[in-house]
Amino acid sequence: MDEIFGIPAPLLFGQLLLGLINGAFYAMLSLGLAVIFGLLNIVNLAHGALFMMGAFVAWMLLNYAGLGYWWAMLLSPVIVGLFGMALEKLFISRLYKLDHLYGLLLTFGLALVIEGVFRNYYGSSGLPYRIPDQLQGAWDLGFMFMPVYRGWVVIAALIFCLTTWLVIEKTRLGAYLRAATENAPLVQAFGVNVPRMVTLTYGGGVALAALAGVLAAPIYSVNPQMGTNLIIVVFAVVVIGGMGSILGAVLTGFTLGVVEGLTKVFWPEASATVIFVIMAIVLLARPAGLFGRA
Amino acid sequence: MTLTRRKLIASAAVGATFAQCAPRLARAQAANTIRIGVMNDQSGLYSYIGGANGVALARAAAEEFGNRGFTVEVLQADHQNKPDVGSNLARQWIDRDGVDMILDVPTSSVGLAVNQVCRERDKAYINVGSATSDLTGAQCAPTTIHWVYDTYMLAKSTGGATVRAGGDTWFFITADYAFGHALERDTANFVRQAGGRVLGGVRTPFPGTTDFSSFLLQAQASRAKVIGLANAGQDTTNCIKQAAEFGLTRRGVKLAALLMFIDDVHALGQQTAQGLVMTESFYWDLNDRTRAFTERVRGRLTDRRPPNMVTAGNYSAVLHYLKAVADMGVPAAKASGTAVINRMKAMPTEDDAFGRGEIRPDGRRIIPSYLFEVKKPEESRGAWDYLKLLQTTPAEEAFRPLNEGGCPLVRS
Numbered sequence: 263m264d265e266i267f268g269i270p271a272p273l274l275f276g277q278l279l280l281g282l283i284n285g286a287f288y289a290m291l292s293l294g295l296a297v298i299f300g301l302l303n304i305v306n307l308a309h310g311a312l313f314m315m316g317a318f319v320a321w322m323l324l325n326y327a328g329l330g331y332w333w334a335m336l337l338s339p340v341i342v343g344l345f346g347m348a349l350e351k352l353f354i355s356r357l358y359k360l361d362h363l364y365g366l367l368l369t370f371g372l373a374l375v376i377e378g379v380f381r382n383y384y385g386s387s388g389l390p391y392r393i394p395d396q397l398q399g400a401w402d403l404g405f406m407f408m409p410v411y412r413g414w415v416v417i418a419a420l421i422f423c424l425t426t427w428l429v430i431e432k433t434r435l436g437a438y439l440r441a442a443t444e445n446a447p448l449v450q451a452f453g454v455n456v457p458r459m460v461t462l463t464y465g466g467g468v469a470l471a472a473l474a475g476v477l478a479a480p481i482y483s484v485n486p487q488m489g490t491n492l493i494i495v496v497f498a499v500v501v502i503g504g505m506g507s508i509l510g511a512v513l514t515g516f517t518l519g520v521v522e523g524l525t526k527v528f529w530p531e532a533s534a535t536v537i538f539v540i541m542a543i544v545l546l547a548r549p550a551g552l553f554g555r556a
Numbered sequence: 557m558t559l560t561r562r563k564l565i566a567s568a569a570v571g572a573t574f575a576q577c578a579p580r581l582a583r584a585q586a587a588n589t590i591r592i593g594v595m596n597d598q599s600g601l602y603s604y605i606g607g608a609n610g611v612a613l614a615r616a617a618a619e620e621f622g623n624r625g626f627t628v629e630v631l632q633a634d635h636q637n638k639p640d641v642g643s644n645l646a647r648q649w650i651d652r653d654g655v656d657m658i659l660d661v662p663t664s665s666v667g668l669a670v671n672q673v674c675r676e677r678d679k680a681y682i683n684v685g686s687a688t689s690d691l692t693g694a695q696c697a698p699t700t701i702h703w704v705y706d707t708y709m710l711a712k713s714t715g716g717a718t719v720r721a722g723g724d725t726w727f728f729i730t731a732d733y734a735f736g737h738a739l740e741r742d743t744a745n746f747v748r749q750a751g752g753r754v755l756g757g758v759r760t761p762f763p764g765t766t767d768f769s770s771f772l773l774q775a776q777a778s779r780a781k782v783i784g785l786a787n788a789g790q791d792t793t794n795c796i797k798q799a800a801e802f803g804l805t806r807r808g809v810k811l812a813a814l815l816m817f818i819d820d821v822h823a824l825g826q827q828t829a830q831g832l833v834m835t836e837s838f839y840w841d842l843n844d845r846t847r848a849f850t851e852r853v854r855g856r857l858t859d860r861r862p863p864n865m866v867t868a869g870n871y872s873a874v875l876h877y878l879k880a881v882a883d884m885g886v887p888a889a890k891a892s893g894t895a896v897i898n899r900m901k902a903m904p905t906e907d908d909a910f911g912r913g914e915i916r917p918d919g920r921r922i923i924p925s926y927l928f929e930v931k932k933p934e935e936s937r938g939a940w941d942y943l944k945l946l947q948t949t950p951a952e953e954a955f956r957p958l959n960e961g962g963c964p965l966v967r968s
Contacts, residue, residue: 273777280770381599385858388790390825400803406773407803482766483790483823487600491764526758526770531732534761 272405285519286419300506310489316475339469346468388483504554598634617874664688664735696963704869711742727780728757
């Protein structure tokens with residue numbers, strides 16, 4: 263039990279835990295992307311920038327308004343969500359009838375603009391954000407020190423993912439959402455205001471990204487590139503999970519986090535590429551993704 | 557007015573003629589202008605080390621030098637830490653924009669790529685920001701000077717001191733590109749020479765790694781006494797922060813940050829950084845001359861921070877280069893990069909930031925290196941008072957001996 267595949271067991275367990283933490287971020291971000299793609303058919307490349315905005319809003323609330331981490335968890339998703347809804351109303355809503363590519367280009371452009379604005383005002387070196395006092399410290403698990411905050415990230419991400427899934431699968435609102443995805447005109451004929459629902463869904467997906475941003479702020483320094491670093495991987499996660507599949511996005515997010523963590527032990531140099539290799543294999547074998555419906 | 561096909565062709569032809577004339581015109585005006593191109597990372601993980609501040613201090617030197625019969629123009633570009641972007645920019649600068657000297661170029665992979673371009677085109681190249689000692693070793697060029705530091709000097713000073721302090725087993729966390737490899741190689745040599753052992757290492761993808769926790773856990777599992785951080789910039793500060801978060805330092809593991817800048821200490825905060833040792837060839841609070849220099853230029857830098865080793869290096873490199881140009885005349889300086897570099901090698905360097913130095917045949921500038929320790933918060937007397945001097949390595953001993961680098965220029 264001391265060694266597994268020539269790797270000391272404590273090290274392996276440590277890596278599994280760390281993989282889950284990274285997976286938590288992948289899951290939360292890919293969840294938002296999947297919801298948006300499912301209903302709006304928009305490949306939202308601005309998701310990374312909005313994640314970054316979530317972290318920045320948390321930083322601003324602390325430094326300009328004196329509001330700490332817990333307030334940020336509440337307010338940042340609301341603020342960024344409203345910003346997202348404005349984006350949807352102003353720009354994205356004009357593209358629903360066009361090819362996917364236009365939405366992709368538009369949101370990519372928006373991402374560059376948002377990032378550029380933040381880089382201009384806050385520079386690129388990153389701003390520190392302290393871990394809240396209640397979550398300071400670490401648990402000694404024997405095989406590793408587990409910082410309390412990172413444990414919190416996994417738990418919080420699980421709660422948020424589960425809630426989103428329940429809302430979409432088990433509530434009336436979720437039923438409308440799913441129905442509108444299948445056949446928007448029919449749902450509209452029943453008296454549901456579909457355009458408003460679409461706007462709210464985009465806002466909701468964006469709020470999830472912002473929430474992930476707040477969770478990430480104390481771990482990574484708050485900097486304008488933090489979204490770019492993550493978004494490509496998250497897209498791969500969504501593609502592997504199956505575009506538009508919510509459960510798929512969450513499960514794949516956590517799984518790939520763990521796979522990446524293990525790669526860091528066996529072949530560190532490949533840890534940045536392993537997810538894309540998996541993506542290529544999945545696309546060859548199951549073009550609709552692991553959980554997608556062909 | 558409608559645009560006929562004929563008019564369109566005619567205007568295109570006129571446009572093309574102008575486009576052809578424009579460079580000639582520019583070149584005619586440029587005959588008496590020396591163009592210096594500062595190329596560095598202006599938006600990525602190294603941008604806060606040099607970036608816009610590096611450009612600002614190159615300009616400061618050009619202004620201080622004044623007009624001695626020719627004008628100086630300082631251009632800037634962002635190489636995004638990509639070797640292909642860097643070498644393209646260098647070619648464009650040399651072939652199209654008439655740049656006479658390329659300066660700074662941090663990120664060793666890019667630094668080496670630009671080294672090739674300047675050697676091919678016979679243009680002067682003063683590398684300040686890159687660390688790899690290969691620039692004056694196997695890949696040395698008659699057109700290149702390596703200005704303020706290199707991996708050998710860092711390894712000898714920080715690595716040597718750490719082993720002497722009892723850190724005799726090492727594990728490396730290495731940025732997976734030319735710089736990280738060179739720094740790990742040079743440090744491992746010193747560790748072994750001093751009787752220490754290297755127990756293992758990981759190479760982390762560059763750029764783009766922000767989470768080092770799993771590499772740190774591997775380092776801890778190796779039971780090495782020292783974790784050598786063969787990386788720089790945000791990679792290093794992330795490693796140090798996360799090592800504290802995962803309780804490594806509390807368990808008695810020592811971190812050797814092989815390349816740190818004062819800006820890194822500032823970003824980490826003294827609370828986290830205290831006790832770390834680091835090697836520099838410039839510190840703003842070193843002596844009266846460095847303090848005077850700092851007061852003179854700091855208004856040009858982001859939030860009035862003092863210059864660091866790299867930005868001060870840009871300043872001193874531009875001064876020395878312009879002295880050589882003034883000495884040999886602009887036409888001769890423009891004609892051959894090798895000739896300017898040879899002239900620079902023939903003159904001792906002298907400026908407020910680094911004092912006196914000289915340049916060896918292999919292109920290595922020789923200056924003392926200083927080993928510092930980061931002060932405890934209560935020891936600091938003011939803003940940016942972060943470092944205390946532990947030890948000085950004299951110029952002749954700070955760098956790799958001339959005959960050990962394998963530079964072909966030395967044999968000839």
